[in-house]
Amino acid sequence: MGEKGSQAAGDRRRDSSSAAVGFVVLYALIIMLPLIVSALTVERIADSFIKELSLSFALVGFAILAMQPVMAARLKAITHHYGFDMVMRFHKAMAVVAVMLVVAHPILLAIDAGSPRLLISLEVSGIVWFGRIGLLLLLIMGVMGIWQRRLIDFQRWRLGHNSAPIILVLVFVHSWILGYYVQDTPMQTLWVVLLGAAVVAYVMHKVVWPLRRKANLWNVRSVKQETHNAWTLEIEPPEGTEPLEYEPGQFQFLTLYRGDDRYDGEEHHFTISSSPTSGPTHTSTIKVAGDFTSTIGETKDGDKAMVQAPFGRFSYTLNEPGDRFLMIAGGIGITPLMSNLRHMRDVGLDVDVTLLYANDTEADIVFREELDEIAAGEKPRFRVVHVLSEEDWDGRTGRVDRDLIADAVGDDLSRHMVYLCGPEDMMNELMPVLEDMGVTPDRLYNERFWL
Numbered sequence: 001m002g003e004k005g006s007q008a009a010g011d012r013r014r015d016s017s018s019a020a021v022g023f024v025v026l027y028a029l030i031i032m033l034p035l036i037v038s039a040l041t042v043e044r045i046a047d048s049f050i051k052e053l054s055l056s057f058a059l060v061g062f063a064i065l066a067m068q069p070v071m072a073a074r075l076k077a078i079t080h081h082y083g084f085d086m087v088m089r090f091h092k093a094m095a096v097v098a099v100m101l102v103v104a105h106p107i108l109l110a111i112d113a114g115s116p117r118l119l120i121s122l123e124v125s126g127i128v129w130f131g132r133i134g135l136l137l138l139l140i141m142g143v144m145g146i147w148q149r150r151l152i153d154f155q156r157w158r159l160g161h162n163s164a165p166i167i168l169v170l171v172f173v174h175s176w177i178l179g180y181y182v183q184d185t186p187m188q189t190l191w192v193v194l195l196g197a198a199v200v201a202y203v204m205h206k207v208v209w210p211l212r213r214k215a216n217l218w219n220v221r222s223v224k225q226e227t228h229n230a231w232t233l234e235i236e237p238p239e240g241t242e243p244l245e246y247e248p249g250q251f252q253f254l255t256l257y258r259g260d261d262r263y264d265g266e267e268h269h270f271t272i273s274s275s276p277t278s279g280p281t282h283t284s285t286i287k288v289a290g291d292f293t294s295t296i297g298e299t300k301d302g303d304k305a306m307v308q309a310p311f312g313r314f315s316y317t318l319n320e321p322g323d324r325f326l327m328i329a330g331g332i333g334i335t336p337l338m339s340n341l342r343h344m345r346d347v348g349l350d351v352d353v354t355l356l357y358a359n360d361t362e363a364d365i366v367f368r369e370e371l372d373e374i375a376a377g378e379k380p381r382f383r384v385v386h387v388l389s390e391e392d393w394d395g396r397t398g399r400v401d402r403d404l405i406a407d408a409v410g411d412d413l414s415r416h417m418v419y420l421c422g423p424e425d426m427m428n429e430l431m432p433v434l435e436d437m438g439v440t441p442d443r444l445y446n447e448r449f450w451l
């Protein structure tokens with residue numbers, strides 16, 4: 001990368017980390033606003049500490065719930081600084097916090113009253129039922145969210161999750177009518193603003209922006225079979241639309257419209273496997289993993305695609321700079337690393353890169369020829385070590401482990417920037433190994449292909 005390029009990348013990194021801190025402070029302030037506004041504007045206080053605690057939990061719980069659609073709306077202003085997966089993990093973690101606060105609210109009230117009536121009696125007012133039903137739905141959604149992968153197929157979970165705003169409305173009505181601190185104008189104004197922010201974020205994310213994207217579908221320009229179970233789709237913008245602007249290693253939400261009813265409109269994450277240097281089209285390389293991806297080879301030139309991108313920060317241009325890279329890929333986890341490598345090659349980056357690339361069999365290796373071509377080039381100084389599970393192979397076999405990494409690049413990784421993308425087990429196994437070999441968290445980047 002030239003001097004200007006690396007300075008621009010450095011500026012991007014600095015801007016991003018200060019904005020990231022700013023967002024955390026802003027978020028903390030927003031969820032604490034109900035406590036601040038009620039402390040400043042409401043003169044009465046609850047008649048016991050337990051009741052006060054219960055009401056405070058409910059106020060903060062509502063503010064967190066109202067922020068959930070905003071966090072989930074894929075706002076570039078937020079995802080750009082943290083990475084999409086981090087924002088989603090935060091969204092999940094805050095859902096758990098909200099569940100705990102909202103569950104604690106009636107329990108503390110019952111303790112304060114010295115009777116379980118509020119929790120178990122059927123003879124309570126309709127508006128208490130609003131709160132109860134909201135709480136029950138929240139609990140169901142929380143459990144499904146935490147154990148989604150064990151309990152329910154991802155696309156069904158996503159559909160069910162679309163009903164989350166009902167919870168917010170129930171909790172809003174409950175607190176508007178019963179809320180001890182929500183009876184005066186400043187707090188009521190805050191309540192309407194919080195609900196309004198949630199509704200706007202939800203409607204934009206789920207209705208307005210998708211409709212806009214649907215009115216401007218991209219074209220599948222070519223489909224190339226890479227291996228027995230992986231295909232590369234090349235996608236071009238519709239006439240009059242600028243090519244996608246992205247950094248290497250980022251991903252897109254892709255929805256194909258191929259004229260079959262079953263998967264039309266089903267949105268999936270896929271890494272952009274091309275490099276931003278490659279021209280007006282971009283590609284994703286997709287391996288069969290389940291229902292939808294098993295039909296990917298049926299995609300035809302001229303099919304339509306809805307594209308929402310770019311997301312993610314698994315990009316050497318967005319992260320700390322370095323001159324030695326260790327990349328570790330498992331299976332289709334090669335795609336974001338390939339995008340980074342292609343970019344490094346196209347800009348002639350003067351760095352050393354070693355790729356450890358694990359697959360089950362030789363037939364599973366995607367991009368094999370192109371990797372060899374990059375290795376034959378001058379910059380980056382690049383080497384690929386293929387590792388296969390099958391025994392019948394001249395090269396390395398078995399798993400990527402500490403010995404293999406040490407053989408490839410040495411036992412001390414304290415100067416390497418490490419990029420890791422592969423199956424969940426492999427990543428869970430390797431993260432502590434890499435840390436043990438001297439890779440500090442600011443030099444260890446991973447991309448997860450599951451949510």
Ligand SMILES: Cc1cc2nc3c(=O)[nH]c(=O)nc-3n(C[C@H](O)[C@H](O)[C@H](O)COP(=O)(O)OP(=O)(O)OC[C@H]3O[C@@H](n4cnc5c(N)ncnc54)[C@H](O)[C@@H]3O)c2cc1C
Pocket residue numbers: 149153154155251267268269270271272284285286287288289290291292293294332335336448449450451
């Ligand atoms: C950031 C990111 C980048 C990705 N990049 C690529 C890529 O470049 N190439 C590639 O082949 N695959 C990639 N994936 C994985 C890809 O999204 C899933 O394999 C695909 O969505 C599975 O859909 P399916 O209907 O065929 O499988 P399903 O039958 O639905 O499920 C198969 C497996 O994939 C998981 N899954 C299903 N839908 C999703 C989803 N939308 N997001 C995450 N996991 C899901 C399921 O939990 C299950 O473990 C990426 C995933 C993420 C999160």
